[in-house]
Amino acid sequence: MLGWNRGSSVSASPSPSSRYRNIYKSRNGNQRKMKLEHMSVTPKAITRGDNSHIDQLLVAGPGHEAVEALQSVKHRVDRDTAVCLMTNGLGVLEEVRARVFQGTESSPSFVLGHMSHRLAFDRRTASVRELRYGMTQLTFPDSGRLGQDVEKTESRIDFVRTIEGVKDLNSSLTPFDKWLRFKLPSVILDSVVEPVCVLMEIPYAGLQRNPAARRMMQRLLAEIVSVVDNMPEIEGSAAIRDFIRGNRIQQYIYSRIMARRAASSDLARQIQNGLPTDIDYLNGFFIRRGHQLGIQTPTNLMIRDMIKAKHSLAIERLNSYIPVEETSVPSHLSFRYRTLPPNSRGNRLV
Numbered sequence: 473m474l475g476w477n478r479g480s481s482v483s484a485s486p487s488p489s490s491r492y493r494n495i496y497k498s499r500n501g502n503q504r505k506m507k508l509e510h511m512s513v514t515p516k517a518i519t520r521g522d523n524s525h526i527d528q529l530l531v532a533g534p535g536h537e538a539v540e541a542l543q544s545v546k547h548r549v550d551r552d553t554a555v556c557l558m559t560n561g562l563g564v565l566e567e568v569r570a571r572v573f574q575g576t577e578s579s580p581s582f583v584l585g586h587m588s589h590r591l592a593f594d595r596r597t598a599s600v601r602e603l604r605y606g607m608t609q610l611t612f613p614d615s616g617r618l619g620q621d622v623e624k625t626e627s628r629i630d631f632v633r634t635i636e637g638v639k640d641l642n643s644s645l646t647p648f649d650k651w652l653r654f655k656l657p658s659v660i661l662d663s664v665v666e667p668v669c670v671l672m673e674i675p676y677a678g679l680q681r682n683p684a685a686r687r688m689m690q691r692l693l694a695e696i697v698s699v700v701d702n703m704p705e706i707e708g709s710a711a712i713r714d715f716i717r718g719n720r721i722q723q724y725i726y727s728r729i730m731a732r733r734a735a736s737s738d739l740a741r742q743i744q745n746g747l748p749t750d751i752d753y754l755n756g757f758f759i760r761r762g763h764q765l766g767i768q769t770p771t772n773l774m775i776r777d778m779i780k781a782k783h784s785l786a787i788e789r790l791n792s793y794i795p796v797e798e799t800s801v802p803s804h805l806s807f808r809y810r811t812l813p814p815n816s817r818g819n820r821l822v
């Protein structure tokens with residue numbers, strides 16, 4: 473989570489890109505690389521002892537971390553703050569509004585973002601590397617309500633300009649339906665392919681030659697398409713219609729499975745290690761929306777519950793181990809996901 477205020481002494485220069493002074497470019501053969509050096513500001517450090525106002529706040533990463541991240545800085549956010557949610561999955565904004573800002577006078581304005589740059593955290597050098605250069609798209613949710621609140625609109629336009637000023641992010645502001653068209657493929661892939669890999673305990677390569685796995689994916693996809701087709705905020709959008717109708721999605725899913733055939737599933741790794749997943753913002757989002765729209769989503773419901781059951785079993789299994797050496801859960805998360813009392817952590821094998 474990155475937050476800053478206009479008056480802070482982060483940089484002497486007021487130019488927006490100077491705020492990202494930890495980003496630098498290097499050349500490796502013909503490939504352009506952007507590197508993000510380790511920031512000394514961690515999410516905890518941003519909250520502790522600092523009550524100054526945050527003008528612009530970027531929340532990125534897993535969807536399930538957004539509520540907690542915003543709770544931790546809620547006292548520094550008000551109607552003049554613009555928050556950009558660049559998290560995985562869908563329905564994160566709805567959750568943030570309901571759980572963090574419901575009934576408060578101080579709700580900030582929101583920008584939604586999604587990027588196709590592929591970044592990876594390098595533990596060795598504690599830095600983020602860009603594996604693939606892509607683009608960033610930004611949009612205003614509830615654009616139908618624009619104009620009702622000029623001040624709020626101004627603060628988020630300012631934020632969009634700040635982000636656009638960072639050339640390496642390659643950002644642009646797009647209408648909501650075009651933004652969703654940009655984000656939907658990755659959300660659909662994570663809702664249709666990943667859970668089936670996990671439940672069948674097969675890597676991507678095993679999916680295409682397994683008829684039962686293919687049928688399961690088709691059923692998940694059919695329900696998701698039916699929900700998306702009825703979402704009121706994208707009613708009449710040609711961009712979404714062209715993507716979800718016809719063969720485009722199937723072709724996309726097939727090409728991603730082939731491209732990643734040797735890879736194991738990210739969701740499988742999270743579950744195996746008892747780490748939280750974003751299933752509530754993937755299949756969970758389509759289940760909630762389906763329910764609101766009166767559309768049945770039984771396959772998504774079953775898959776979501778099976779993933780949750782598998783996750784609970786993994787945590788039980790991990791908790792049954794006597795932790796002689798921490799290997800499966802990062803040590804800074806062990807208090808959160810292990811239920812062993814602290815004084816039993818030093819037990820020896822008997």
Ligand SMILES: CC(C)(CO)[C@@H](O)C(=O)[O-]
Nearest residue numbers: 562563564565566567705
């Ligand atoms: C679903 C959504 C993208 C807008 O319809 C947004 O409300 C969200 O992510 O919660």
